[in-house]
Amino acid sequence: MRPISVSSHRLRRQSALMVKETPTDEGLKIQGIRKSFKATGGQSVLILDDVTFSIPKNKFVVLFGPNGSGKSTLLSIIAGVMYPDAGSLTLARPGGESFRSDLVFQNYRDSLYPWLNALDNIAFPLTLQGVPKKRRREEAAALLERIGADILRKSEYLKYPYQLSGGQQQLVSIARSLVTNPDLLLLDESFAALDHDTRYLMQDVVVDIWERMKFYVLFISHSIWEAVYMGDILVILSKKPAHVLDIIDIPLPRPRKREVEFSQDFFDLRSRALKVFEEELYGSP
Amino acid sequence: MEAPRLRRLVGPLVLLSIWHVISNSGLVNKVLLPTPTETLLVFTQAEKITALFAAASRTTLLSLSGFIIAATLGTILGIVVGWFSSIYDIFDLVIEFFRALPAAALLPPILLLFGIGNLAKIVLVSFACGLIVLVNTASGVRRRNPIRTMVAQIEGATKLQILFRVVLPEALPSVVIGLRISASLALILTVVAEMFISTDEGLGRRIVEAQSLFRYAEMYAAILVAGGLGFCFNKALVKVSDRFVHWAGK
Numbered sequence: 326m327r328p329i330s331v332s333s334h335r336l337r338r339q340s341a342l343m344v345k346e347t348p349t350d351e352g353l354k355i356q357g358i359r360k361s362f363k364a365t366g367g368q369s370v371l372i373l374d375d376v377t378f379s380i381p382k383n384k385f386v387v388l389f390g391p392n393g394s395g396k397s398t399l400l401s402i403i404a405g406v407m408y409p410d411a412g413s414l415t416l417a418r419p420g421g422e423s424f425r426s427d428l429v430f431q432n433y434r435d436s437l438y439p440w441l442n443a444l445d446n447i448a449f450p451l452t453l454q455g456v457p458k459k460r461r462r463e464e465a466a467a468l469l470e471r472i473g474a475d476i477l478r479k480s481e482y483l484k485y486p487y488q489l490s491g492g493q494q495q496l497v498s499i500a501r502s503l504v505t506n507p508d509l510l511l512l513d514e515s516f517a518a519l520d521h522d523t524r525y526l527m528q529d530v531v532v533d534i535w536e537r538m539k540f541y542v543l544f545i546s547h548s549i550w551e552a553v554y555m556g557d558i559l560v561i562l563s564k565k566p567a568h569v570l571d572i573i574d575i576p577l578p579r580p581r582k583r584e585v586e587f588s589q590d591f592f593d594l595r596s597r598a599l600k601v602f603e604e605e606l607y608g609s610p
Numbered sequence: 611m612e613a614p615r616l617r618r619l620v621g622p623l624v625l626l627s628i629w630h631v632i633s634n635s636g637l638v639n640k641v642l643l644p645t646p647t648e649t650l651l652v653f654t655q656a657e658k659i660t661a662l663f664a665a666a667s668r669t670t671l672l673s674l675s676g677f678i679i680a681a682t683l684g685t686i687l688g689i690v691v692g693w694f695s696s697i698y699d700i701f702d703l704v705i706e707f708f709r710a711l712p713a714a715a716l717l718p719p720i721l722l723l724f725g726i727g728n729l730a731k732i733v734l735v736s737f738a739c740g741l742i743v744l745v746n747t748a749s750g751v752r753r754r755n756p757i758r759t760m761v762a763q764i765e766g767a768t769k770l771q772i773l774f775r776v777v778l779p780e781a782l783p784s785v786v787i788g789l790r791i792s793a794s795l796a797l798i799l800t801v802v803a804e805m806f807i808s809t810d811e812g813l814g815r816r817i818v819e820a821q822s823l824f825r826y827a828e829m830y831a832a833i834l835v836a837g838g839l840g841f842c843f844n845k846a847l848v849k850v851s852d853r854f855v856h857w858a859g860k
Contacts, residue, residue: 406763428764435757439857440779450765452775487860505765 342405342414344424351417352381353403353509353541358412360398372398373409374566380509380541382418385532387544387552389598390562391606396545399567400511403543404428416508426509427502431517433494437486437501443493444469444482447500454505468500472534476526492523499531509541517547525583528555536580549602553577553595554586561601571601644827652831662816666835669812672728673800673843676735680792684740685785688747692781693773698748709745713738713795714802721807728810731803738799739792743785750784751777783858786851793843801836813839 358376361369372395380386390396401407403414404426416424430436437446444465445452451461469477473496477489486494495515502510512531516524532555535542546552552559559573575594577585585591626646633643652658691698691705717734724730754777762776804814813836820829851858 404764406760426764428761430757430761432757435755436761438758438776438779439860440782440855449762449775453762453765453767453771485857485860487857501761 341402341408341412342416342424342426345415345417346419347417348419350382350419352379352384354379354413354415354417355399355403356413356415358399358402358409358414360395360402360407360409371566373402373568375568376412376562378560378569378572380543381558382541383539384557385535385542385544385555386558386560387546387556388560388562389546389549389552389602390567391564391602392547394562394565394567396562396567397513400428400513400543400545403509404511424509425505425507426511427505427507428511428513429495429499429502429515431514433486433491433498433518436498437494439486442483442485443477443489443497446486446497447504449501450505465500465504468504469496471537472496472500472503473530476530490523491519492527495519495523495527496530499534503534503538506538507540509543510535512542512544514545514547516551524551531555532581549595549598550586553591553598554581559594559598561598561605563605570605571598573598573601641824642826644830648827649830649834652827658828658831661811662813662832662835665811665813665816665832666839668810669797669800669804669814669836670839672731672804672812673735673796676732676800677739677793677796679732679736680739680743680796681789683736684743684788684792685747687740688744688785688788689751689773689778689781691744692748692751693777698752705741705745709741713799717803717806726807730807731800734803735796735799739796742792742795743788746788746791747781747785750781753784754780783855786847786855786858790844790847790851793847794840797836797840797843 356377358373359371360373361371364370376399378386388396388399398407402409438449441449444462447465447468448456448461451464456464466479466482469482470479476496477493481489481493486497489497495518499512499515515531516527519527528551531544544552544555546555553575556575559575561570561573562568563570573594577588577590577594629643629646632638633640633645653662691701713734716737717730720730720734720737724733758776758780759772762772767775800812801814801817804810804812805818808815813832816832817829817836820826820832
């Protein structure tokens with residue numbers, strides 16, 4: 326076991342992540358992550374306190390927690406743009422040590438490049454790797470056709486972000502994260518800026534993409550209903566400083582249809598999660 | 611022509627009419643304010659047109675040279691100042707001071723240092739306009755969106771890639787605003803400098819000369835040409851802006 330830079334052959338980004346070869350795929354273990362920041366005034370504020378959970382292969386993991394509980398900080402650490410003060414990230418799986426993660430931000434307006442059209446936005450990571458323009462556009466178009474044919478039509482591929490709807494822009498930003506075939510996809514409240522209809526649609530689109538591409542996934546949601554509808558495992562964080570309050574298995578069958586939202590199982594799971602969350606926020610009833 | 615385009619002509623026509631009425635009304639001495647017709651008649655005389663055209667070309671050439679130097683140096687230095695916070699901190703006050711200083715006030719010392727020729731004019735224009743481009747470029751680079759940089763970092767971009775593929779395109783709208791302000795200022799300063807420096811026949815010189823020779827119609831004609839020149843400069847930069855930063859602010 327040794328630290329490597331994420332996808333060592335092309336990325337210069339260092340990460341706290343270690344890769345371990347094991348005969349079975351044990352997934353990504355997040356262990357004892359601790360992180361504090363210097364606040365104005367000099368004293369340090371503890372944001373993450375001993376966060377531990379794992380992301381198994383073939384499970385859609387959703388992270389849910391109160392506002393300001395450090396979810397985005399945790400994501401930045403897993404994505405490798407920030408270092409934890411303590412704790413470890415270990416990926417245990419068969420096969421090579423090359424590993425790549427990617428992050429879909431909440432706000433597509435901030436994260437897309439307004440000077441690039443949809444196709445070039447998606448191909449941006451390939452641009453950085455020096456892939457020739459024609460080939461990277463072909464790859465971006467092929468990916469779009471696979472994951473978003475209903476949302477973004479071919480005639481719209483060369484449009485700029487400001488000419489696309491919110492859902493289309495978020496699809497572009499998801500596609501950009503997928504174009505380099507990451508092993509782990511992190512989504513940071515990626516639907517929060519979408520309207521209700523589009524949000525419905527994108528929930529199914531993302532789960533569908535995941536079912537076909539089978540990357541490890543960690544999805545941060547601000548909605549219990551969304552978390553239960555999309556996830557197989559729901560990780561609930563406490564208030565700041567965050568630790569894991571509860572991990573709830575969601576054994577609803579897949580592929581899920583929207584009807585599942587009206588089932589007793591769905592209702593019970595949602596209530597259970599809500600109870601954990603509200604007890605944390607308002608104390609025991 | 612459609613209605614909206616016709617409507618755009620109403621303003622200029624109203625202005626010409628007011629000019630006409632005032633100069634005929636006896637409110638002002640008619641010698642000092644010739645009618646628009648008299649002024650426009652200047653443009654029917656071949657030798658006057660040739661002279662005005664030559665003057666306009668000179669003025670354009672001078673302001674354009676200054677503008678191009680300002681655009682090049684201002685953008686490059688603006689990137690450096692904007693990218694390195696320490697350099698920004700060191701030069702911030704100096705830059706702010708010289709930017710706030712009315713540039714025309716620098717003409718006399720520049721004449722002393724660079725002589726009474728075209729060099730002095732170009733130095734004045736490059737310096738004043740360069741500062742504006744610099745300040746706008748630096749602020750565009752500094753006010754970049756941290757998320758866009760983080761996206762590139764996550765994708766494994768090098769510092770240089772972040773600079774050229776993310777930060778510079780992001781600063782571009784701000785750079786273009788600096789260029790637009792500079793283009794107008796370049797023309798203003800060139801004309802002012804020409805009024806001071808009588809070494810050649812620019813528009814500023816024509817205006818002063820026509821005034822001192824009591825050829826007031828010619829003076830107003832030259833002013834109209836200077837106005838038209840400024841109008842074209844600005845239009846050209848709006849075109850550039852629409853072409854390259856159509857996405858700005860959207």
